[in-house]
Amino acid sequence: DADVTQTPRNRITKTGKRIMLECSQTKGHDRMYWYRQDPGLGLQLIYYSFDVKDINKGEISDGYSVSRQAQAKFSLSLESAIPNQTALYFCATSDLGRGGELFFGEGSRLTVL
């Protein structure tokens, strides 16, 4: 089983719908991240969390919200999805002692029509 699991892996929805992407990890890491990948733009940070009570905005947080339900769970929500949020979303974790290495889930592909 993967150490970082994302659900759903694929989702098609309509403009205005609320969407939640979930991430769970078994690595025991405190730090969790949500990134968005668009072709030709690399990965951009949406939100990150150092523990359950510490959540921070990344570069492109507008239109998104997150919830850190437990050390192992970090969810990303789109309250009212719009077409330009169509992208591949990645959850990642890191350990303070690993010098910056991130461990990624397999991604959630979201299409907003």
Place this chain on the structure above:
Amino acid sequence: GDSVTQMEGPVTLSEEAFLTINCTYTATGYPSLFWYVQYPGEGLQLLLKATKADDKGSNKGFEATYRKETTSFHLEKGSVQVSDSAVYFCALTFGSSNTGKLIFGQGTTLQVKP
């Protein structure tokens, strides 16, 4: 601000050819540098890293040397295989004492033909 720039892709090579993917960075301090690889349908995984100037990271036949004087971290492999076909991302971070977040380049797609 801090940023990473990679060479444009896609890069198409024949099997056993030599590979170079250029990466340069702009940073106000002394970052750690990484190469991540994304195989089709998968998430990113760490390929190699270097934490200080002149360090060489290596893994699976790939190498990259941290060059502070040219602010570069170019990825090289002497003989590519079809299985190396993937998207390669250069990235930097300022380490675990900071936010730990990575700044990524735009990615370079490598296609290796038999």
